[in-house]
Amino acid sequence: MTRVGISALTLIPGTVGGSETAYRALLREYHRHPELAVRVYLPTIAPAAAEGHTHNVVRSYPASTSTAGRLYAMGSALALGGRIRRELRLDELDVLHFPFSTMIPRVSSVPTVTSILDLQHEYMPEFFSKAELAYRKLIYGRSARDSDLVIAISEHARQTLIERLRVPEERVRVIHLGANLDVFTPSDDARGEFLLYPANRWLHKNHERLFAAFALLRTARPDLRLVLTGSGHEGRPVPPGVEVRGRVPTEELIHLYRTAAALVYPSLFEGFGIPLVEAMATGCPIAAANTSSLPEIAGDAAVLFDPTSVEAIAAGIEELLTDPAPYVSRGLERARLFTWARSADAHAAVYRELGGA
Numbered sequence: 295m296t297r298v299g300i301s302a303l304t305l306i307p308g309t310v311g312g313s314e315t316a317y318r319a320l321l322r323e324y325h326r327h328p329e330l331a332v333r334v335y336l337p338t339i340a341p342a343a344a345e346g347h348t349h350n351v352v353r354s355y356p357a358s359t360s361t362a363g364r365l366y367a368m369g370s371a372l373a374l375g376g377r378i379r380r381e382l383r384l385d386e387l388d389v390l391h392f393p394f395s396t397m398i399p400r401v402s403s404v405p406t407v408t409s410i411l412d413l414q415h416e417y418m419p420e421f422f423s424k425a426e427l428a429y430r431k432l433i434y435g436r437s438a439r440d441s442d443l444v445i446a447i448s449e450h451a452r453q454t455l456i457e458r459l460r461v462p463e464e465r466v467r468v469i470h471l472g473a474n475l476d477v478f479t480p481s482d483d484a485r486g487e488f489l490l491y492p493a494n495r496w497l498h499k500n501h502e503r504l505f506a507a508f509a510l511l512r513t514a515r516p517d518l519r520l521v522l523t524g525s526g527h528e529g530r531p532v533p534p535g536v537e538v539r540g541r542v543p544t545e546e547l548i549h550l551y552r553t554a555a556a557l558v559y560p561s562l563f564e565g566f567g568i569p570l571v572e573a574m575a576t577g578c579p580i581a582a583a584n585t586s587s588l589p590e591i592a593g594d595a596a597v598l599f600d601p602t603s604v605e606a607i608a609a610g611i612e613e614l615l616t617d618p619a620p621y622v623s624r625g626l627e628r629a630r631l632f633t634w635a636r637s638a639d640a641h642a643a644v645y646r647e648l649g650g651a
Contacts, residue, residue, distance in 0.1 A: 326638070448591065478575040
């Protein structure tokens with residue numbers, strides 16, 4: 295039996311997108327691993343996020359939902375980590391996993407592994423405030439260097455860890471994220487005349503260029519619509535033909551995948567890109583950016599385009615809409631490479647490796 299601690303202290307429910315999806319999915323899958331005794335350490339703002347595992351709410355960690363509050367909490371954890379470490383009862387663990395990119399608090403008395411999910415600041419520092427950029431550069435680098443092993447969620451992320459953060463390659467493991475292929479399934483529903491983009495309204499998600507490309511497409515396809523899901527759209531203007539759904543339940547998202555003419559994914563940077571796998575699994579054809587990890591995940595199951603060019607985005611979507619069938623069949627096949635069960639098995643192997651050491 296390997297006693298595994300999961301530090302979810304930096305979790306902010308409903309705001310971190312794919313990171314939270316992965317965290318919760320993996321916890322659910324760990325119930326299939328009787329060789330793991332899992333204990334989850336939760337912040338006071340997410341006391342019910344253990345997915346059925348044994349857990350402790352760590353009250354000495356000053357969790358907050360605001361950006362300023364988060365930075366203060368993480369700084370406090372680094373400066374005053376002793377009290378938090380006592381709450382974690384580290385002597386009862388064989389390995390401690392930090393799934394949200396930061397080793398909070400710092401630990402040296404038990405083997406540690408940190409999942410580095412997002413190194414966007416290494417490529418696009420302009421999208422971060424000075425305070426957040428300084429914090430990321432310090433803490434992400436320190437977390438990666440201090441961990442016994444580091445999990446990268448794509449080969450692209452692995453190369454960044456090695457080249458930018460100087461992590462020795464023998465300490466990096468690539469474990470892809472996934473989708474629940476029992477839930478995200480194809481159907482016989484008729485596909486409508488709309489594009490789907492499930493993404494929070496963050497700068498790197500590139501909504502403005504997508505809007506401009508969508509306007510070009512509508513000159514020849516006036517009935518085409520664009521449906522947006524995710525947070526951050528509230529109160530912000532959108533062009534004609536664009537519909538904002540906001541955060542939607544899983545059932546509604548699956549229906550959108552099954553009935554959209556295509557998933558369009560013009561993001562400038564992704565550590566992995568879970569929506570691509572979800573779309574492939576439901577038979578939704580994909581047009582996506584040719585940047586960061588997206589070509590690695592999509593393979594030959596998507597039309598790829600330059601996301602910095604409005605004309606290239608429009609051309610890529612038009613190419614896909616003209617002949618989507620080959621991408622549907624390739625996507626259904628490729629989706630089987632990315633399951634949460636497979637990801638959890640690989641995580642469990644890392645825990646056993648460190649726990650045995």
